[in-house]
Amino acid sequence: MAFKLTIKQVESLLPSPVRMEVPDAAAPGLHLVVQPSGIKSWAFRYRRRPDLKPRKFTIGRFPDYSLAEAREEAMELARSVRRGTDPAEERKQAKARALDKGDTVSAQLDEFLKNYVRKNGKPNTIAQYEQVIEAEIRPAWGDRKIGSITRRDVIDLLDALVDRGVTTHANRVFSSTRKFFNWLVEKDRLPASPCAGVKAPVKEKGRERILSGDEIRWLWLATNEGDLFDYCVRILLLSAQRRMEIGGLLEPEIHGDDEAPHILLPPERTKNGLEHMVPLTRTIAFELKDARDWAAENPLDKSSPDRDLIFRLKPTSGWTKLKARLDARMLYYAKLEAERDGRNPEAVTIPNWTIHDLRRTAASRMAKLKVEPHIIEALLNHITGKVSGVARVYNRYEYFDEKRDALERWERFVVHHCEGPVFDVEEKDGGADDRAA
16 A cells, blocks of 8 residues: 655665565655665656556666655656656667767757757856866766766766865856756757756855955055956946956947946846946946057957957956956055054965955945945846836836946945055044945
8 A cells, every 4th residue: 555655754764685665655656666785766657558567667766866856757757658658668769869879978068059058048158058068068978978977977077076176166067067968858869867866066155255445445456557357347346247247348338428328238148138227437437448448559350259348358268367366466465555564464365255246345335335225236237026027128217316326425435445545544443434434
């Protein structure tokens, strides 16, 4: 007699000298298989017609497949049987197809990029997929048949990345790998994904890093050499926009000659797919002008695909190296201040930060400067639910004046804190930050 299994029962069920199958009443056809060795797995038993022999479809091992996942899979298989298909036969045929000469991982990755990623993704997403595929997935499995990749292969790839210490990158690799194999399953090129039942390598915590007043000052000093990356970083800090929205800024997106100078980001360049207007403050406009002047003095070939890029930056082109150079400059100024103050410069360190932390820093500081939360949300281009649908798409001037005022408050703080008598500034509790506010 079948009864509804619980996760506690599944975990505690002990093996016996003979193989056992325990049916689950919550998902007809689903059985928990317990081997004498103690290995547990899930199987789906079915008949295509009452007069035909019963068939078995192995879903996968426990705990790779949880009880909930096994039930979901069994219900999907039952629906497939009711439609007249034979899951076991389909798997057999899919495995045979996977052994065809053209079905290498590399060949399918090419098609995945062409027919899914580049057709559906935004430029930043496309670049991220391409980077992960070319750096990790293709080198690992490119010459192998898609049907030969197992769950163990996926786990080994991710474990190697975790061992290298690139845990966040490991999560991104897992996400791209899972999407690739799910796409193969959807296209009926594989019977099941080897990523099924595999968990993300690490549980990520939301970042909370906000640059201190000292760090903002060191950053400003470190970006005074007047190259394109310096201008880009300063505008990222002052505008609170995303890395590639500014790094990938195009000439046609700058509207600086009308009564309300601004950057206008089209839907295909924003994370939420909504057009976004960013007011140009005095300093942002100056930094943009300097960047465009620099580019005019160092022109690219007219045939270059990057000729309209203000900062000549792409999602994966050189950010890491440029950021490392910026970190070194910041540390130089931090040590210089320590030496001036009679402290040991060799003891000075700057905790790790990312380019995205500039956006969080600006938003947090604007809140301290008494900018209303909904104005900060509008600046960040977050969907708040206040305006939606057609009205949200066409109301490009929503809060324009308020957003400009917020950015001007933030700009005044940065300029006061960073461009005043720099080496006379001493930040203490209730010091420079609070005085500027």
